[in-house]
Amino acid sequence: MPLPAPRGGHAAVVLDGRIHVLGGGNARSTLADHDVYDPASRTWSARAPLPRAEGSPAAVVLDGKLLAIGGRSGDQDFGAVDIFDPAADAWTVGPPVEPRGTAGAAVFCGAIHLFGGESQARRQVLADVLRLDPHAGWQPLAPLPTARNFARAVVFRGAVHVVGGSLDAQVSHAPAGSAVVEALACPIRGT
Template sequence: MKVANYPAWSEAAPLPTLRGGCAGAVIDERLYVLGGGLSAKRPVAHVESYDPATNLWQKHRPMPQPRNNVVAAVLGGKIYAVAGLVAPADSTEEQPLENLPSDRVEVYDTQTDTWASCAPLPEARVKPGLCAVNGRLYALGGRHGDVNTTSIVSYDPAADVWTKVADLPLGVRHAPAAQADGMIYLTGGWSPNGDKGDIHATVWRFDPASNEVTEVAAMPEPRVAHSLVEVDGQLLALGGVTADKSFLKSVSLYDPTIDRWTTLDFEMDPRGIFAAGLIGRQVHVAGGWIKLYKEPHTAVQTHAL
């Protein structure tokens, strides 16, 4: 994949419901943006999709329960929305309460615009890495209660069962995952340490065939709350937050065949915890925060590769 002389990002039609903490998934040449929050304590259930051919957004049936910091993946032509933060039962619009980690798993059929419930995660978690490989979902890490879990669990949609398959060497949250050539890569993330915790550049490769976890080349800089998109067997790490808690503009490319990261010669508008997806030869980003849990990004942007 060529990494020089990229054109600039261009703006697309704005997301109808501005929000951060949302998930993204691509089906039938459309980017679906699911859930998120209007603030840290105000999760939403909105589902909207973008058609780059018409530059128009369409609203869909919302998720059964509002969820902030939800993650999503496509499996069997359907979108699975997993984990996240939910408001406690006694939270109100006038007095919203601290949200709680969720074990909830729901599947959305884009053809019928309907949602169905699936077996819950073995443990509630926030922002695990989520990826679909060989007919199964894998959830890696994430926040469980006040700590990060190291657990990697696999979901069999035919049996509607989750099974623990391995552990990460380090528990991280807000570390996105993506697959390349059947391997799952979990990138960066945050772990508690002292007052501010640590943001990592570490990358773990998980082999679903052997359930082995291996550390591979680290990203050029630490990242958390970023997005990871597979392109031609390589991985794009976009945006997020770096070690000094500033938002990143940089975009990095990982080639697993040579185990090397390259910082590309184009930048994006900084944003964190946002939806991203590849449609054709264009990367689309939508939603997310420019001030975490306080100010959502207003622009939807596209970059041609």
């Protein structure tokens, strides 16, 4: 079943057995669209859109909620963390992070972790690793060995793997032969 409309640079997560696709862009603009695919019925439905149009957000699911983190539109990066409650079909505001787009994120060791990304304002690819503490906000951890944007993070066999990405601002891929996989074991240490 194809997407309801073309898009790229979006985020996608699984929540309650359905695939949520949010943000991104098309040939004309950045999108706030939030579409949900139900594999059981093989249908798409629109849900509450993101609070703003944003491409390249990071997204995770924790405790039955979807979190969209950062993102960008044009030359503007966002630091918003927006929390989607599927029961209410509504977004609420979470603890903001330093503005960035193209970051990787994963739920690991029971907490949300954010990896790298890019600050367009500083024209800098980021190496920072941040953990969201629900009581204290975002906490810095030891940085990635290499700064990366457009990398993705997955949890596999007791470690989070930060895969791919680029070392250069405005570039979405690493050159062939680059060593761009880091495996970080639980717990990830602070700075």
